[in-house]
Amino acid sequence: MNGSNVIDLSRRYVRFYATHIECDFCGELSRGRIYDSMQAVVCGSCGGVWWTFEHSDEWHEETWDG
Numbered sequence: 001m002n003g004s005n006v007i008d009l010s011r012r013y014v015r016f017y018a019t020h021i022e023c024d025f026c027g028e029l030s031r032g033r034i035y036d037s038m039q040a041v042v043c044g045s046c047g048g049v050w051w052t053f054e055h056s057d058e059w060h061e062e063t064w065d066g
């Protein structure tokens with residue numbers, strides 16, 4: 001068990017939701033995070049992956065500024 005699926009919560013991220021969402025995994029409220037090297041939204045509390053993006057050229061990061 002080398003924890004390859006564990007997400008380092010100290011990495012840079014942007015928030016996904018404008019309001020807090022209850023996490024299905026830990027029940028905590030989070031706005032979701034998208035980390036630099038990931039195409040996934042994860043819980044800001046437990047790091048559980050809420051969902052992932054399909055690879056798409058239509059994804060633009062410039063709308064995620066803060």
Ligand SMILES: [Zn+2]
Pocket residue numbers: 023024025026027028043044045046047048
């Ligand atoms: Zn969670």
